Amino acid sequence: MAPTSETLTAERILEATEEVLRRHGPAKATVVDVARALGVSHGSVYRHFRTKAALREAVTKRWLDRTSEKLARIVEATDRDPVTRLRDWLTALFDAKRHKAGDDPELFATYTVLTDENGSVVGEHIAELTAQLTRIITEGAGSGTFAVPDPAVAARAVFQATGRFHDPCHAREWTQPGVGEEFTALVDLLVRGLS
Amino acid sequence: MAPTSETLTAERILEATEEVLRRHGPAKATVVDVARALGVSHGSVYRHFRTKAALREAVTKRWLDRTSEKLARIVEATDRDPVTRLRDWLTALFDAKRHKAGDDPELFATYTVLTDENGSVVGEHIAELTAQLTRIITEGAGSGTFAVPDPAVAARAVFQATGRFHDPCHAREWTQPGVGEEFTALVDLLVRGLS
Numbered sequence: 316m317a318p319t320s321e322t323l324t325a326e327r328i329l330e331a332t333e334e335v336l337r338r339h340g341p342a343k344a345t346v347v348d349v350a351r352a353l354g355v356s357h358g359s360v361y362r363h364f365r366t367k368a369a370l371r372e373a374v375t376k377r378w379l380d381r382t383s384e385k386l387a388r389i390v391e392a393t394d395r396d397p398v399t400r401l402r403d404w405l406t407a408l409f410d411a412k413r414h415k416a417g418d419d420p421e422l423f424a425t426y427t428v429l430t431d432e433n434g435s436v437v438g439e440h441i442a443e444l445t446a447q448l449t450r451i452i453t454e455g456a457g458s459g460t461f462a463v464p465d466p467a468v469a470a471r472a473v474f475q476a477t478g479r480f481h482d483p484c485h486a487r488e489w490t491q492p493g494v495g496e497e498f499t500a501l502v503d504l505l506v507r508g509l510s
Numbered sequence: 511m512a513p514t515s516e517t518l519t520a521e522r523i524l525e526a527t528e529e530v531l532r533r534h535g536p537a538k539a540t541v542v543d544v545a546r547a548l549g550v551s552h553g554s555v556y557r558h559f560r561t562k563a564a565l566r567e568a569v570t571k572r573w574l575d576r577t578s579e580k581l582a583r584i585v586e587a588t589d590r591d592p593v594t595r596l597r598d599w600l601t602a603l604f605d606a607k608r609h610k611a612g613d614d615p616e617l618f619a620t621y622t623v624l625t626d627e628n629g630s631v632v633g634e635h636i637a638e639l640t641a642q643l644t645r646i647i648t649e650g651a652g653s654g655t656f657a658v659p660d661p662a663v664a665a666r667a668v669f670q671a672t673g674r675f676h677d678p679c680h681a682r683e684w685t686q687p688g689v690g691e692e693f694t695a696l697v698d699l700l701v702r703g704l705s
Contacts, residue, residue, distance in 0.1 A: 472696040476671040484679035501667040508703030 323355055325363045325373070332374045337421060341428040346370065372436055375429040379440040382411045383447070390447045397455030398506055404451060405473075405502055408444070409480040409489075416486045427483050445474050452509065461509045473505050518550055520558045520568070527569045532616060536623040541565065567631055570624040574635040577606045578642070585642045592650030593701055599646060600668075600697055603639070604675040604684075611681045622678050640669050647704065656704040668700050 321327065331352045335344045346367050350357040364370035389404045416423045430437050448470035455461035463469040479485045480498050488494060516522065526547045531539045541562050545552040559565035584599045611618045625632050643665035650656035658664040674680045675693050683689060 468695050469699065471692065472699045475674045475692060476696055476699070478680070479670045479673050482679075484677075485673070497666060497670060500663050501671055504664065504667045504671070504703040505699065506703075508699040508701075 323353065323359055323363070327353065328360055328363050328370070329374050329377050332370055333378070333422070336374065336425045336429075337419075340421075341371075341425050371429055372433050375426065375433045376436050376440075378426050379430075379436065382408070382415075383440060383443050385411060386444065386447055390450050393454065397451055397458065397460050398510075400451050401448075401455070401473075401506065401509075402502055404448065405477055405480075406498075408477075409498060412481045412483070412486075413489045416483070416489060423483075423486070427486075430483065441474070445470050448474055455509070463509055469509060473509070476505055477501065518548065518554055518558070522548065523555055523558050523565070524569050524572050527565055528573070528617070531569070531620045531624075532614075535616075536566075536620050566624055567628050570621065570628045571631050571635075573621050574625075574631065577603070577610075578635060578638050580606060581639065581642055585645050588649065592646055592653065592655050593705075595646050596643075596650070596668075596701065596704075597697055599643065600672055600675075601693075603672075604693060607676045607678070607681075608684045611678070611684060618678075618681070622681075625678065636669070640665050643669055650704070658704055664704060668704070671700055672696065 328349065332344075332349050335348045335352055338344075339348060346357050346360050349370070350360050353360070360370070364373060386404055386407055389400055389407055392400060395403075415426075445467075449467045452461055452463060452466040452470050452473070456463055456466055461469075477498075479488060480494075480501075523544065527539075527544050530543045530547055533539075534543060541552050541555050544565070545555045548555070555565070559568060581599055581602055584595055584602055587595060590598075610621075640662075644662045647656055647658060647661040647665050647668070651658055651661055656664075672693075674683060675689075675696075
């Protein structure tokens, strides 16, 4: 139990929520469990998150944001050429997903349930990732590295083409032998298509 | 009930099995149900398929073969150029899957369960489809339309890149607005990558 003297922030509630979800699973975890883990009343939790659904949505967004924040740093490294950044970005996305699925399978399964029930949060996450890709491809089009009529359309195509390496419905395939070579072959083909 | 005077062929059993699966669902359908639908003893069914698992595997293969046989005709139309055949093949695969999912959702859900439990049949189906794609890309490489070092590697990359438009785990996305434009943008990008 955390010391109650600490200020109860939204971030502390979300940390505790993730831990409760990990321990009890998404079907059984309740707001009362979260409050108990923090040593506060459930009313205190509700002051930050007005419903259980809002709390689950916020914890899902936090989980997805961890990936997009990591990828944003690659987008911002504008001293590097667009092809390198595109490859690094796709590799970092695949790595982040593989690690989430492989390092803590229970938590990954939990978040698979949560993302299924929070379609609009997932939609915003995909829009954010596609916007990052669009920025890389737009800069590559500006410098003449890429030849694409519409960077946003190309970014969406690249994101969808690599779905096997980031969409959770393909998680079982991420540990198969040869998956690294398959990823490289696909990225090579897409880079040629953009150039 | 079918007339018992007809010869009991494997094909007749598989037809009846599909109908029984559609009616009872994959969890409840039994070999006795199949025998009853055909007006024969369950022993007669077991003479063709030695176990219930073998029968389920055979009906799954038949369902998948319907798609690969249709696509094989596009591969064999060698009077047409490889880019047209590649586009037609990918479009026909997407159309076949969309129709299976949309025209008879119960049967599609049934076969999603069956494909999950028959991994090796699905593996052979994917190998067959990838071999068809390899043939188109090899012919395109021979005529100078495609510039690829290894047609089999390229075929696998193209198949995986288009997973969003044929893998059943993406079936919910096949009816979303704009999916046709997204498919075209992706195929355009892949064709440019191969050329």
